[in-house]
Amino acid sequence: xxxxxxxxxxxxxxxxxxxxxxxxxxxxxxxxxxxxxxxxxxxxxxxxxxxxxxxxxxxxxxxxxxxxxxxxxxxxxxxxxxxxxxxxxxxxxxxxxxx
Amino acid sequence: xxxxxxxxxxxxxxxxxxxxxxxxxxxxxxxxxxxxxxxxxxxxxxxxxxxxxxxxxxxxxxxxxxxxxxxxxxxxxxxxxxxxxxxxxxxxxxxxxxxxxxxxxxxxxxxxxxxxxxxxxxxxxxxxxxxxxxxxxxxxxxxxxxxxxxxxxxxxxxxxxxxxxxxxxxxxxxxxxxxxxxxxxxxxxxxxxxxxxxxxxxxxxxxxxxxxxxxxxxxxxxxxxxxxxxxxxxxxxxxxxxxxxxxxxxxxxxxxxxxxxxxxxxxxxxxxxxxxxxxxxxxxxxxxxxxxxxxxxxxxxxxxxxxxxxxxxxxxxxxxxxxxxxxxxxxxxxxxxxxxxxxxxxxxxxxxxxxxxxxxxxxxxxxxxxxxxxxxxxxxxxxxxxxxxxxxxxxxxxxxxxxxxxxxxxxxxxxxxxxxxxxxxxxxxxxxxxxxxxxxxxxxxxxxxxxxxxxxxxxxxxxxxxxxxxxxxxxxxxxxxxxxxxxxxxxxxxxxxxxxxxxxxxxxxxxxxxxxxxxxxxxxxxxxxxxxxxxxxxx
Numbered sequence: 001x002x003x004x005x006x007x008x009x010x011x012x013x014x015x016x017x018x019x020x021x022x023x024x025x026x027x028x029x030x031x032x033x034x035x036x037x038x039x040x041x042x043x044x045x046x047x048x049x050x051x052x053x054x055x056x057x058x059x060x061x062x063x064x065x066x067x068x069x070x071x072x073x074x075x076x077x078x079x080x081x082x083x084x085x086x087x088x089x090x091x092x093x094x095x096x097x098x099x
Numbered sequence: 100x101x102x103x104x105x106x107x108x109x110x111x112x113x114x115x116x117x118x119x120x121x122x123x124x125x126x127x128x129x130x131x132x133x134x135x136x137x138x139x140x141x142x143x144x145x146x147x148x149x150x151x152x153x154x155x156x157x158x159x160x161x162x163x164x165x166x167x168x169x170x171x172x173x174x175x176x177x178x179x180x181x182x183x184x185x186x187x188x189x190x191x192x193x194x195x196x197x198x199x200x201x202x203x204x205x206x207x208x209x210x211x212x213x214x215x216x217x218x219x220x221x222x223x224x225x226x227x228x229x230x231x232x233x234x235x236x237x238x239x240x241x242x243x244x245x246x247x248x249x250x251x252x253x254x255x256x257x258x259x260x261x262x263x264x265x266x267x268x269x270x271x272x273x274x275x276x277x278x279x280x281x282x283x284x285x286x287x288x289x290x291x292x293x294x295x296x297x298x299x300x301x302x303x304x305x306x307x308x309x310x311x312x313x314x315x316x317x318x319x320x321x322x323x324x325x326x327x328x329x330x331x332x333x334x335x336x337x338x339x340x341x342x343x344x345x346x347x348x349x350x351x352x353x354x355x356x357x358x359x360x361x362x363x364x365x366x367x368x369x370x371x372x373x374x375x376x377x378x379x380x381x382x383x384x385x386x387x388x389x390x391x392x393x394x395x396x397x398x399x400x401x402x403x404x405x406x407x408x409x410x411x412x413x414x415x416x417x418x419x420x421x422x423x424x425x426x427x428x429x430x431x432x433x434x435x436x437x438x439x440x441x442x443x444x445x446x447x448x449x450x451x452x453x454x455x456x457x458x459x460x461x462x463x464x465x466x467x468x469x470x471x472x473x474x475x476x477x478x479x480x481x482x483x484x485x486x487x488x489x490x491x492x493x494x495x496x497x498x499x500x501x502x503x504x505x506x507x508x509x510x511x512x513x514x515x516x517x518x519x520x521x522x523x524x525x526x527x528x529x530x531x532x533x534x535x536x537x538x539x540x541x542x543x544x545x546x547x548x549x550x551x552x553x554x555x556x557x558x559x560x561x562x563x564x565x566x567x568x569x570x571x572x573x574x575x576x577x578x579x580x581x582x583x584x585x586x587x588x589x590x591x592x593x594x595x596x597x598x599x600x601x602x603x604x605x606x607x608x609x610x611x612x613x614x615x616x617x618x619x620x621x622x623x624x625x626x627x628x629x630x631x632x633x634x635x636x637x638x
Contacts, residue, residue: 007334014327021320030316037323041330048334051355057333060280064326067287071319074291078298078311084240085305091316096306097385 006047013040027079027089031072038068127175127199130168130207134268137164141261153257154229158222161260162215165267169211176204195277198412200637202477203275205630206408209485210401213492214267216611217397219604220496221259229255232391232499234301241304256299262292263397270401274408277416279329279339279366282409286325286369289405290318293398297390302506310389317372317382325369331362341417342638348420363418363425370413373406374462377435387455392507395451396495399458400488407465407484411477414469416638422472430470430560434567436463441571444578450498450509453578454491457535460575461487467564468550471557478634479549482627486534486542486619493612494531496605497524503596514582516591521598525586527613532579534616537572542619547572549627 013036020033042061049057083089125132141160148156199207225231233256236249269289276282298304298311333339335358336347348359372379387395418425440460447453465487468480501508501517501524508514518525534541551568554561601609619626 010330014323017323018320021316027312027316031319034316034319034323037320038326041323041326044327044330045333048330048337051334052337054337056339057330060329060333060339063280063284067284070287070291074294075315075319078294078308078315081238081240081298082308082312085308091312096309097388 003047003051007044010040010044010047013037013043025090025092027082027091030091031075031079035068035072038064124199128197130172130175130211131197131268131271133164133168133171134211134264134271137161137167138261138264138268140164141264142258145258145261150253150255154222154224154255157257157260158218161218161264164264165211165215165218169208169215172204172208172211175199176208196281197272197275198277198637199275201633201635202408202411202481205481205633206274206404206484207271209404209481209488210267210270213397213401213404213488214263214270216489216492216608217393217401218260218263219608220393220396220492220499221263221391223393223499223601223605225599225601228253229257230259232301232393233259233299234304237295237299241308259296259299259394262296266290266292266296267401270405273405274412276409276412277341279332279341279413282413283322283326283329286322286373286409289402290322290373293394293402294318296394296398297386299394300389300391303389306389307391308389310386314382314386321369321372321379324365324372328362328365328367328369331358331365335359335362341413344417345420345638348418359421360424363421364428366413367425367429370406370410371432374403374410374465375436375459376432376462376466377439377459378432380436380439380459380462383459384452384455387458388449388451388509392451392495392499396492396499399454399495400491403458403462403465404484404488407469407480410469411480412636414472415477415636419472426470426472427560429466430564433463433466433470433564436460436466437564437568437571438463441574441578444575447578448511450511450514450582451495453511453582454494454498454535457575457578458491460571461535463571464547464550464568467554467561467568470564471550471553471561473553473557474634475631476550476553476557477636478627478630479546479553481630481634482549482619482623483546485626485630486546486616489612489615489619490531490534490542491612493609493616494528494535496601496609496612497528497531500524500598500601500605501596502599508596511582511585513596515585515589517596517598518583518587520591524598527609529583529586530613531616532582534620536576536579538576540617540620542616542623545620545623545627 017033017036017040021030024030042064045057045061049055079089086093137160141157144156221230223231229235235254236246237256239246239249266289269285272285273289276285294311294315297314298308300307329339332344335355336344375383437460440456440463444453444456447456465480465483468476468483499507503513534543537543537547551565554565
């Protein structure tokens with residue numbers, strides 16, 4: 001199995017995450033899509049680190065995990081506030097503002 | 100086949116690791132460190148200072164920290180120290196995680212000025228206990244008994260000030276990031292506090308929370324694209340340092356060559372989202388409308404500046420030599436941004452939304468300057484960012500003062516006849532609108548000239564973009580003049596709308612913004628020279 005397979009897998013996971021963000025209506029699931037994209041990126045980083053024989057990519061993956069955790073904290077707080085106010089976490093019901 | 104990892108690495112030194120300790124030039128980093136330190140102290144103030152003295156403590160601390168950081172930055176700039184942190188010099192190229200060079204100093208100083216003005220407007224109390232724009236309790240459901248209790252108990256969300264400082268630190272780091280990882284981290288550090296600040300408006304909290312959710316989801320989405328682009332560029336060049344990427348481009352020929360263009364475009368998605376360029380602009384109107392008005396002004400000015408600083412660095416230090424492969428697409432984005440921003444601003448009926456679409460159009464104008472690919476382009480873009488930001492903060496501060504029954508009167512029809520009843524406020528707002536339109540004797544004119552002139556010299560694409568830019572400006576002139584006509588030549592049906600008298604802090608912010616809009620229109624030479632002498636990137 002060559003290393004390029006890992007890159008293809010990362011790309012596929014990233015695409016699945018992006019499609020999740022675009023198609024799903026529940027804010028939590030949308031957010032999970034974003035997390036999947038970040039983790040797919042981690043896979044790509046680690047694979048490229050292996051390709052180039054450097055450690056930078058692995059270190060970057062750790063940084064990304066920390067950032068993702070911070071993003072979860074902020075994101076869930078916002079989604080919770082919305083859910084309490086509207087009794088719904090659907091991104092479609094958040095539509096007070098229109099073009 | 101991947102060899103078993105253990106066999107290769109057993110007993111051997113890890114590849115590519117030479118443990119050279121990083122050098123830190125703490126003097127060059129001191130402005131950022133001061134802002135971060137004061138923000139941390141602000142968190143402690145939130146925990147330990149009693150409620151009745153918390154507002155004064157937070158505002159005083161925040162302003163003192165920002166002014167101190169600005170003075171340090173001026174000291175640094177006067178001594179012309181261009182320095183880097185986490186420096187390593189390999190084969191002549193300067194690789195640093197944080198690069199404090201001319202553009203970085205210029206942009207950081209501007210961000211600090213914007214932050215001071217922004218905090219002055221955010222701290223406006225209008226006679227209340229806490230800052231007027233922010234809810235007394237962020238976690239309380241809008242309209243609930245809990246919120247009423249919090250209001251009666253005199254609580255306030257004074258944590259907005261440390262949050263602002265964290266965002267400011269991220270913004271200062273963003274245009275000085277010398278590698279894509281640092282850029283990603285600073286992108287998140289500046290974004291996460293802004294997501295929260297967006298959702299904390301005192302009035303119309305449902306809209307505010309909705310704006311916060313949209314901003315957060317779309318922002319996280321776009322930063323994931325930025326990160327995947329970073330991964331591809333890392334795969335392409337074996338490094339996330341911008342000079343390394345630049346050095347890898349002319350070599351070419353490797354089997355990973357195909358990663359360059361997708362990587363560049365994905366990184367561009369993340370950056371263009373932050374400035375609100377057109378396919379990625381959908382969050383701007385909602386967030387600008389929903390966020391507390393002082394936050395909108397600060398965000399519009401400072402985020403745009405930081406993001407364009409990062410774009411300049413990525414373009415001019417990293418990927419310029421491959422520009423034939425990506426610049427046509429970005430030129431299309433610039434043209435679309437100008438056209439869509441200008442045309443959609445015509446149909447708006449809400450002042451904040453209208454200014455949001457105008458900010459989209461302005462992002463397009465600035466992109467024209469970025470695509471000029473020479474030093475005058477860089478200095479023109481920096482000048483534009485300064486003048487646009489000062490005008491924007493003052494304009495949103497005025498929007499926050501026009502009230503009906505205590506809440507902001509943002510619908511355009513409510514602004515009818517304002518010029519008769521409040522000549523000073525309406526006059527200042529009209530002047531700022533003329534600056535947005537780019538009328539001579541305002542900073543907007545000088546700024547447009549400063550970005551269009553290098554673009555004109557850069558070739559046919561530049562000329563096309565400038566022509567589109569001028570047409571788009573003409574459309575926006577119509578929009579702004581319509582508001583001026585509305586304020587001065589339309590009878591008002593609504594006497595409830597009045598301009599509240601602000602404290603001295605907001606007055607300072609508005610006066611400074613409007614005065615600089617005039618000064619940069621009439622005597623722009625000093626700042627143009629400063630931005631020109633600060634326009635050389637260290638690479």
